[in-house]
Amino acid sequence: NVLARHIGVDAMACLAVALVGLRNLHILDDLKHHTLGYGASGGGSSSSTMSEDGYDKRMFTYHPASQQVLLLFFAYQVKNTYDSYVW
Numbered sequence: 001n002v003l004a005r006h007i008g009v010d011a012m013a014c015l016a017v018a019l020v021g022l023r024n025l026h027i028l029d030d031l032k033h034h035t036l037g038y039g040a041s042g043g044g045s046s047s048s049t050m051s052e053d054g055y056d057k058r059m060f061t062y063h064p065a066s067q068q069v070l071l072l073f074f075a076y077q078v079k080n081t082y083d084s085y086v087w
Helices: 002-023 025-036 052-060 064-086
Strands: none
Touching: 002 025, 002 064
């Protein structure tokens, strides 16, 4: 019974958050290119693509996906806490 609850609730919550993350993967393009060492030309150069000029845009831009992930995670935590007390 407990195993079924964990498989159902945990798997569905993980799947929902993963789908929202995959749909909004383009938000992390700058970070991916910087981490993998791609230059401005898209090649394998070691120049940094994350300039300090774009700091405000990267840090303070609202992305609706972040709100969706937060709400999904909060709902999962509330349900998990409720189930822990009831079961």
